[in-house]
Amino acid sequence: RVGKVLSTIGLPVDGEVVKGVYMGKGTWGGSGEIIDSVCPSTGEVLAKVATATAAETTQAIKRAQEAWKTFRKVPGPKRGEIIRQVRNAISEHKSALGALVSLEMGKIVSEGEGEIQEYIDICDYAVGLSRSAAGRVLKSERPGHQILEVANPLGVVGIITAFNFPVAVCGWNFAICLAVGNATVWKPSPTTPLCAIAVTRIVADVLEKNGVDSAIASLVCGGLEVGETLVNDKRVALVSFTGSERAGQIVGTKVQQRFGKVLLELGGNNCAIVTPSANLDLALRTLLFSAAGTAGQRCTTTRRLFLHRSIESKFLPQFIKAYESLQSRVGDPLEASTLIGPLHTKAAKEAFYKALEEVKKEGGEILAGGQPYTPSSEDLKKGNYVLPAIVKPASLQSPLFQEETFAPFLSVAIYDDLDQAIEWHNGVRQGLSSTIFTTDLREMGKWISEEGSDCGIVNVNVATSGAEIGAAFGGNKSTGWGRESGGDAWKQYVRWASCTINFTDDAPLAQGVSFE
Numbered sequence: 210r211v212g213k214v215l216s217t218i219g220l221p222v223d224g225e226v227v228k229g230v231y232m233g234k235g236t237w238g239g240s241g242e243i244i245d246s247v248c249p250s251t252g253e254v255l256a257k258v259a260t261a262t263a264a265e266t267t268q269a270i271k272r273a274q275e276a277w278k279t280f281r282k283v284p285g286p287k288r289g290e291i292i293r294q295v296r297n298a299i300s301e302h303k304s305a306l307g308a309l310v311s312l313e314m315g316k317i318v319s320e321g322e323g324e325i326q327e328y329i330d331i332c333d334y335a336v337g338l339s340r341s342a343a344g345r346v347l348k349s350e351r352p353g354h355q356i357l358e359v360a361n362p363l364g365v366v367g368i369i370t371a372f373n374f375p376v377a378v379c380g381w382n383f384a385i386c387l388a389v390g391n392a393t394v395w396k397p398s399p400t401t402p403l404c405a406i407a408v409t410r411i412v413a414d415v416l417e418k419n420g421v422d423s424a425i426a427s428l429v430c431g432g433l434e435v436g437e438t439l440v441n442d443k444r445v446a447l448v449s450f451t452g453s454e455r456a457g458q459i460v461g462t463k464v465q466q467r468f469g470k471v472l473l474e475l476g477g478n479n480c481a482i483v484t485p486s487a488n489l490d491l492a493l494r495t496l497l498f499s500a501a502g503t504a505g506q507r508c509t510t511t512r513r514l515f516l517h518r519s520i521e522s523k524f525l526p527q528f529i530k531a532y533e534s535l536q537s538r539v540g541d542p543l544e545a546s547t548l549i550g551p552l553h554t555k556a557a558k559e560a561f562y563k564a565l566e567e568v569k570k571e572g573g574e575i576l577a578g579g580q581p582y583t584p585s586s587e588d589l590k591k592g593n594y595v596l597p598a599i600v601k602p603a604s605l606q607s608p609l610f611q612e613e614t615f616a617p618f619l620s621v622a623i624y625d626d627l628d629q630a631i632e633w634h635n636g637v638r639q640g641l642s643s644t645i646f647t648t649d650l651r652e653m654g655k656w657i658s659e660e661g662s663d664c665g666i667v668n669v670n671v672a673t674s675g676a677e678i679g680a681a682f683g684g685n686k687s688t689g690w691g692r693e694s695g696g697d698a699w700k701q702y703v704r705w706a707s708c709t710i711n712f713t714d715d716a717p718l719a720q721g722v723s724f725e
């Protein structure tokens with residue numbers, strides 16, 4: 210099975226070490242540490258991967274910058290044409306790449322393919338952007354003058370991604386970078402190198418066919434040292450980082466120290482509020498996906514649920530039942546009937562059980578799931594499977610409401626008054642995604658207003674997870690304030706110049722200043 214997926218994508222299947230460093234045609238290599246890509250479903254080693262040394266990372270940055278000096282002169286719409294070809298090439302490999310995501314990250318096939326679709330979608334968006342990324346022409350106070358806002362590319366962008374979206378999140382950054390004329394150096398999560406290698410191979414091929422030096426899409430697989438090199442190198446104009454708040458704080462500070470640009474996509478502690486007027490059936494189906502889907506490993510996963518007291522007894526038992534029905538659907542993510550794949554690492558599984566222990570210690574209740582679980586199939590015994598849990602912590606002051614447990618671990622509380630629920634909602638460090646289930650217009654209005662959710666994503670009757678690429682994606686507060694993907698996110702990937710142009714022979718000064 211592993212061989213089939215790897216060979217479809219052109220990766221070696223014979224135990225040969227896969228090269229995880231790329232900085233232009235004919236350069237696949239890596240003389241750093243050799244790491245294992247481990248399948249979270251079975252515990253088997255999928256491949257050994259050669260990573261970058263610090264020196265190779267520096268070299269990749271240099272090469273990307275050199276290649277950029279030519280690439281920046283390619284007209285936007287021509288770059289758009291290349292993105293269109295990348296889109297088509299990725300699309301041709303959609304099912305193989307989706308299966309690779311399932312194999313290496315652990316999400317179910319439908320979500321693995323969905324992630325590739327997200328890459329395709331952002332390419333479509335970026336093709337349009339390559340013709341429409343525009344500044345403005347402003348009125349000058351001086352006669353015969355014009356003021357232009359001009360967007361030029363930044364140069365080299367470092368993209369550091371997490372394991373949970375090993376393809377799409379790089380796609381968000383890469384497609385926009387290509388559209389606006391930047392080069393990229395990508396450092397994927399050390400636990401999902403194969404996805405990155407497969408995507409880079411496809412992209413490099415398209416670039417070379419178009420006569421573009423594929424060093425503009427360089428790849429440096431590796432760990433901390435590679436990341437640090439990327440973060441500290443002055444040539445990297447923008448660092449786009451997805452990961453934990455703790456790591457993001459270090460990255461943000463380091464990049465700021467050298468006055469670079471940084472874009473942070475950090476933790477979420479996403480919450481759903483279910484109000485008395487909600488369509489409860491809709492809320493149930495939606496929340497089942499957004500809380501338990503992807504085994505709770507999206508940044509946008511629903512982690513807190515506030516139920517109005519009047520619907521608790523109607524909603525909660527049904528929701529618990531739905532969670533219990535998921536238990537027979539936990540298993541091999543490549544199996545069509547599976548809804549819940551494994552956690553990505555053993556450490557994540559331990560953190561899940563630790564959080565459950567905390568609930569008991571504090572005197573809270575475990576309402577569903579969380580029992581120890583080993584699949585019956587021999588192959589899956591070493592996988593990191595858990596049963597999605599709903600818990601009721603003892604109090605709202607519990608750290609369980611404050612911290613993100615990156616697993617299917619949902620904490621419930623009961624509220625009486627919406628203002629109170631919104632206050633609880635906003636009373637955490639993080640500010641990524643949020644949703645309210647209501648059919649009451651006044652509640653909707655409040656929720657999206659200055660009195661409502663303080664998150665970057667504020668939904669109504671829609672999951673906290675599973676955003677489309679069209680709007681900007683990102684969060685406030687300790688989520689890092691970054692915006693990626695659609696909307697105006699592209700404006701962070703360029704250097705803006707305000708250009709005042711004098712079309713006359715006079716030299717008037719602004720603000721009426723006289724210097725004669």
Ligand code: UN1
Nearest residue numbers: 374507508509674675676
């Ligand atoms: C992430 O979890 O890092 O909104 C990204 C979503 C996906 C992207 C999640 N479109 O759930």
